[in-house]
Amino acid sequence: MTEDLIKAFRSLAALSQSDADLITQLFKEKTIKKGAYFLTEGQICKHAGFIVQGLMRYYINHEGEDRTYAFASENNFVCNYESFIPKTPSLKNIQALEDCRILQISYDDLQLFYKQVEQGEYLGRVIIEQVFIQTLQDLSSFYTDSPEYRYEKFIRNHPDLQQRISQYHIASYVGVKPQSLSRIRKRISTSHD
Amino acid sequence: MTEDLIKAFRSLAALSQSDADLITQLFKEKTIKKGAYFLTEGQICKHAGFIVQGLMRYYINHEGEDRTYAFASENNFVCNYESFIPKTPSLKNIQALEDCRILQISYDDLQLFYKQVEQGEYLGRVIIEQVFIQTLQDLSSFYTDSPEYRYEKFIRNHPDLQQRISQYHIASYVGVKPQSLSRIRKRISTSHD
Numbered sequence: 001m002t003e004d005l006i007k008a009f010r011s012l013a014a015l016s017q018s019d020a021d022l023i024t025q026l027f028k029e030k031t032i033k034k035g036a037y038f039l040t041e042g043q044i045c046k047h048a049g050f051i052v053q054g055l056m057r058y059y060i061n062h063e064g065e066d067r068t069y070a071f072a073s074e075n076n077f078v079c080n081y082e083s084f085i086p087k088t089p090s091l092k093n094i095q096a097l098e099d100c101r102i103l104q105i106s107y108d109d110l111q112l113f114y115k116q117v118e119q120g121e122y123l124g125r126v127i128i129e130q131v132f133i134q135t136l137q138d139l140s141s142f143y144t145d146s147p148e149y150r151y152e153k154f155i156r157n158h159p160d161l162q163q164r165i166s167q168y169h170i171a172s173y174v175g176v177k178p179q180s181l182s183r184i185r186k187r188i189s190t191s192h193d
Numbered sequence: 194m195t196e197d198l199i200k201a202f203r204s205l206a207a208l209s210q211s212d213a214d215l216i217t218q219l220f221k222e223k224t225i226k227k228g229a230y231f232l233t234e235g236q237i238c239k240h241a242g243f244i245v246q247g248l249m250r251y252y253i254n255h256e257g258e259d260r261t262y263a264f265a266s267e268n269n270f271v272c273n274y275e276s277f278i279p280k281t282p283s284l285k286n287i288q289a290l291e292d293c294r295i296l297q298i299s300y301d302d303l304q305l306f307y308k309q310v311e312q313g314e315y316l317g318r319v320i321i322e323q324v325f326i327q328t329l330q331d332l333s334s335f336y337t338d339s340p341e342y343r344y345e346k347f348i349r350n351h352p353d354l355q356q357r358i359s360q361y362h363i364a365s366y367v368g369v370k371p372q373s374l375s376r377i378r379k380r381i382s383t384s385h386d
Contacts, residue, residue, distance in 0.1 A: 062337075081322070082326055085325075121315045121318055124314075125307070128321055128325065132274060133274070133275055135325075139329070139332060140284070140332070
């Protein structure tokens with residue numbers, strides 16, 4: 001089950017066999033049922049995960065309403081670093097939208113990873129950089145982009161996920177009520193004709 | 194001039210004399226006059242800086258208005274990593290509010306730092322983690338916290354900077370017109386009596 005994870009790390013840096021063995025040891029398998037949570041608001045995020053199979057959404061309570069600001073699926077890392085690193089309660093929720101199989105690592109084991117994997121610090125830095133940029137883009141878009149733009153972005157960034165995500169959750173990501181989503185769809189398809 | 198920078202790194206990890214010499218070589222002195230910019234919207238951020246002396250503000254154009262979302266002063270790093278790492282145009286502005294002396298490093302030299310300083314990758318990771326958490330907190334607060342709360346936070350986080358920042362820029366950080374700031378001040382001082 002760790003093959004995809006090892007492959008993800010190897011796309012960034014060379015790993016020896018003993019590095020790969022250590023990674024297999026440090027990351028533990030976990031399943032999360034559809035509808036259940038990887039993390040809920042108020043909890044401290046105690047693990048960073050890697051999605052082997054399944055789909056999750058990140059959402060935040062924004063002015064009394066649940067608003068989805070990101071999706072994560074196979075080969076994505078999943079974590080709320082704002083809670084995980086300083087060990088403070090999460091303001092965000094991460095929920096499984098399908099039955100998920102993940103590999104997860106605790107904070108302490110991640111420190112071992114950084115120290116004992118030969119290029120562990122390098123991997124940690126470049127992965128956190130990618131997550132940093134992605135998270136900032138997700139959040140800026142969430143607060144400033146129009147629903148139309150967010151819908152177009154969703155289609156562009158997640159062509160593979162459209163069939164797997166309900167209209168309800170796509171609407172939550174776009175930032176409109178489900179009944180408004182079809183109007184946005186229609187406007188966009190008309191303007192592209 | 195690099196003493197404070199070396200000290201900042203040494204608070205996180207041991208540095209050898211040759212590490213310190215390399216750092217002195219890679220970071221270049223620069224002065225930025227009051228009112229001038231470290232980075233403007235549309236530019237690619239080409240340097241990460243360390244403020245030796247002076248004060249800067251980060252601002253963004255939010256619905257047609259300049260809004261300040263962070264301040265940085267002595268011993269802070271200054272950079273827009275969202276532009277610096279992927280080499281894309283900045284959406285943010287970083288302006289000197291006082292004459293500033295900084296030490297700055299280019300993207301390529303920073304890669305040398307990561308590779309050649311013995312704990313360079315470790316330092317890179319922990320600094321980017323700190324910046325990541327701080328930036329997310331700044332931006333979340335910017336979009337969701339009330340002006341009163343932002344003013345209280347400003348006073349709490351920057352007791353040393355109150356005298357150095359104009360009412361105009363404090364109001365821009367709080368998210369109100371300058372004339373509204375005194376009303377917020379009054380309400381807060383009354384409620385604390």
